[in-house]
Amino acid sequence: MSIRILLVDDHALLRTGFRLILETQPDLEIIGEAATGAEAVTLAAALRPDVITMDVQMPDMDGLEATRRILSSPGATAAIAIVTTFDRDDYLFAALDAGASGFLLKNAGPEELIAAVRALAAGDGMLAPEVTRRVLQRFAVPAHPPADPTAPSPRTLPITLAEPFTEREAEVLALMADARSNAEIAHALFIGEATVKTHVSRILQKLGARDRVQAAVLAHRHGLA
Template sequence: MITILIVDDHAMVRSGLRMLLNGQADLEVIAEASDGDEGIQAALELRPNVVLMDLSMPHGKDGLTATSELKEKLPELAILVLTMHDDDEYLFRAIHAGAAGYVLKNAPHEELLTAIRSVARGDAYLYPTATKRLMNDYVERMKRGESGDVYHSLSDREKEVLGLTAKGYANKEIAEQLVISVKTVETHKSNVMEKLGLKTRPELIKYAMKKGLLQFE
């Protein structure tokens, strides 16, 4: 039996999920939580096999923060993000936080059930279009790498700015951490984007992940 904790701020969503999952012979919802704080407490007490984690919860901790904290305390816990955000930035942040899978709320029931069973047995699961985007991005990066990776052309300071930006730090926070001005941070960031041929922050995050720059202490 796969035991499941549902963490979502909408009571109707939790109710619908409970009915769907408890209707499966091999699945059992053992608890619900309405925010990240409640979810962490319930997971620590009940030790479910899988946590279904919403990302956007206005009260208490959000799903990303809760996922990161739970993975620190329960590394073996399988966390499956269930969200409305079909967005590369949320996807990569969820993966980095430790989520084993990422499914959209408008996905067919069969996909959600497959995802739950996949992460419960230790596999990863991404919804199909996300997998395709990741594969396409990988192919594009490989093609660019054939002419040489320009990462080595970045200065040490530019590499620091790249890493901190990808981790979500604002310009002011980066400036304070590196003891430089905000204007200097903006200049470094502009140079990094130009040298790497990147146009958006999600592209920067994906590049940083590929280079192994998103290791948090």
């Protein structure tokens, strides 16, 4: 089955470029285009795409607010990749907080855009290489404890798991939080990629995370990695 994509950007020329790139692939199908965030919210509800590429700066409603509204709607299933010209931390972290599964810059190559769409459709996340380390640093637990041992860490928040991680799941999560791929995790732990996928699925379920990006953020934010 084709991966159904909604393109959201206020520049028609850019949407046309994305369409030309993505439709070279037999498994990718553009089912709609929107020029504003408000149009994106309406079309996402009507068309039920698998993946949405979302610009940030648009008239009427920006892409961050549109992302929040789309993902908070009942039965939302689309994965959203923010695709922007602006390599700004406020956009990056607002996008992740809104639930976006990807963050790409518009200077990315065609192969990166195609890979991102496929990754999101498969339930994975995709961050531009330029921003991955900043995400890890933002949510990393401080190496040294606070001067007052009774004071909570400013970056480590409590989290309650419905079921604790197994030792192997904890190892896999630590490597996910280090932005390792399934193949790299399998190589590091001397296990098969199919086994890694099983562990990743269990980890996402226990964390209540939508995808690997959200799991990595939660792991760093809550001191799990």
